[in-house]
Amino acid sequence: MQLKQENPDMVANLSHRVQNLEQENEVLRRYLAAVPLDLEAIIDLECEEVRAERLNLLRNRVARITGRIDNFVNG
Incomplete structure (x- = not known):
């Protein structure tokens, strides 16, 4: 007051x-x-991103190993 x-x-x-x-x-x-909060859809998107990142890492690892093998065999 x-x-x-x-x-x-x-x-x-x-x-x-x-x-x-x-x-x-x-x-x-x-x-x-x-x-609308579709938590299931959000989780699915997050999982898909994680899967894509892991797949990319795996591809890179396979490419490095393949390159080492090629170098060993041909070098």
Whole structure:
């Protein structure tokens, strides 16, 4: 109460900012509720990326080993 009497402009400004934040929060809450979260699809994508990375590493390893064998046989 004392702050309101001493700084009415500051209190009004803060009150207005709180109101704006509450409105933004409500908009974000509605937006998130409208976005379907398909966790299974997200997990599938992550697994696919991991598989692709592992396959690439395996291909690189096979290429290095094949190169060493070729060098040994031909060198």
